[in-house]
Structures are given as C-alpha cells and as structure tokens.
C-alpha cells in the first residue's frame with residue numbers, strides 16, 4: 001500500500017516523487033529498515049488468511065510464478081512449494097542480494113533485478129504474476145498492467161495483494177497519513193481495469209511490545225505511529241507481557257490475461273487492421289543485477 005512506502009506523505013507528493021525517481025517507487029520501510037520489515041512480514045497474516053484466499057483464487061501447482069517487487073524475497077519460498085518455477089523481480093540492489101541469499105539452494109527459484117514496468121522476462125512465459133504491497137497501488141500503474149499482459153500466458157493471473165485502506169483500525173491510520181488518498185477512486189481504477197476485488201481480515205501477531213512499536217514506527221509518521229501504538233496496547237490490555245494482536249484488512253485483486261485472440265478471417269486480408277499492438281521488447285536485467 002502506498003502509505004507503507006511513504007509514511008506521512010500525501011498523494012500528490014507521492015506522484016511527484018514517483019515521477020522524479022523514474023520507475024522505482026521508494027519504499028523507505030524495507031529499504032531503510034530491512035530487519036524490522038522482515039519482522040513485520042513474520043508478524044503479518046499470522047493465521048494464513050491471505051494465503052487461504054489466494055489458494056481459492058489462483059492455481060499455483062506446476063505454475064511458472066513471478067513475484068514482482070519481491071523485496072528481500074520473504075514470500076519466494078512459500079510460492080516455491082507448489083510452483084514449477086518462481087522468479088522474484090526487485091529493483092533495489094540490496095534487496096536483490098538479500099532475496100538471492102534467502103533462496104540460495106532452491107533450484108527452481110531465481111531473483112532478477114528489474115521493475116514491474118520492464119520485467120526481465122520473455123513474452124507469454126508466466127502463469128501467475130503476484131505482487132504484494134508493491135508498485136500496483138492504483139492510477140499510475142498502467143505501464144505495469146500492460147507489462148503483466150505481455151509476460152502472462154493467455155488466461156494467466158495477475159494477483160495484487162495490498163492493505164485495505166477501508167478496514168479499521170489500520171485503514172484509519174493509513175488515511176491519517178494520506179489525507180488525499182481516495183479508496184473509492186483506487187477501487188474504481190482497478191474495477192475498470194478488469195480486476196475482481198476480494199477483501200480479507202487478517203491478524204498481525206507481534207511477538208512482544210517492542211516489536212509492535214518498531215514495526216508500526218516504520219509504517220507511519222511519528223504522530224500516527226504513536227496513535228497506532230496506544231490503540232494496539234489498548235486492544236491488548238492485560239496481555240502486554242506476551243504476543244500482541246492487531247486486526248488488519250487486506251484486499252486481493254485478480255485479473256486474468258486475455259485468452260488467445262480468435263482469428264475470424266484470413267490473416268492476409270486483415271493483417272494491417274488486426275496487427276497486435278507493439279510490445280515492449282524483452283528487457284535485460286537492469287545494470288547492477
């Protein structure tokens with residue numbers, strides 16, 4: 001979710017940052033606090049509700065799977081359990097290295113440096129493209145949507161997992177830091193782009209108070225983080241010495257790549273009118289990969 005990338009910034013500021021830096025969406029939480037972010041990933045979805053929903057929506061078995069914006073590769077081993085191959089794609093060099101370390105020894109898992117807009121993958125080579133709290137945040141991600149259609153096989157799935165800005169209390173903290181964020185407009189954007197939306201409630205389980213405070217502080221502005229910490233403590237009154245729970249909503253967006261086009265008349269007669277739109281050429285790994 002956008003707020004995760006830019007605690008305290010507003011939407012227009014984010015758009016300016018995005019344009020200035022080119023293709024990569026800054027992610028201060030995982031870029032500057034990788035250890036805390038790894039603990040956050042451990043704390044998230046402690047009952048596996050997102051994975052259960054994904055299992056109902058997408059078939060991973062025997063699939064060629066790509067995790068776009070894979071960060072330090074936290075989800076790659078899980079994706080690799082059923083998939084035929086897994087490719088993590090990540091623009092940030094330090095995270096590319098961390099993800100490669102994580103999957104060292106997994107023969108069918110590779111990590112490439114690249115972006116959602118220029119995937120280092122051939123056309124029609126992927127069955128499932130998974131992105132979790134990465135790049136596909138709403139208006140502005142059209143280049144990545146087109147790139148997904150390029151690399152997906154006909155009927156392949158693009159599945160986008162993100163935090164649900166409508167779900168309380170977490171959504172309220174998100175909106176406090178992004179006052180101009182419009183959940184309605186984002187939902188409309190994805191619906192118009194052909195996605196179905198599936199909402200799911202999860203439980204984040206922090207091992208202790210210190211972990212909870214550290215994690216909430218990398219997600220929110222200082223002011224909002226203090227509010228979130230107080231509220232989380234209030235919800236866990238009486239259990240401060242042990243693990244602390246926080247309900248957090250997610251939304252999972254799903255769309256399938258178009259099936260192969262049906263040819264309705266001889267190609268010679270229609271070759272000009274029906275020639276496919278020019279495709280983005282196969283991207284090499286970005287420098288430094």
Ligand SMILES: C[S@@+](CC[C@H](N)C(=O)[O-])C[C@H]1O[C@@H](n2cnc3c(N)ncnc32)[C@H](O)[C@@H]1O
Nearest residue numbers: 023024025027069070071092115116132134135
């Ligand atoms: C909040 S992190 C999520 C990482 C990982 N998906 C996870 O769930 O642990 C967002 C990630 O997206 C990456 N990212 C930023 N811009 C990107 C882009 N244009 N294409 C793909 N990934 C991008 C960041 O470097 C960062 O690793």
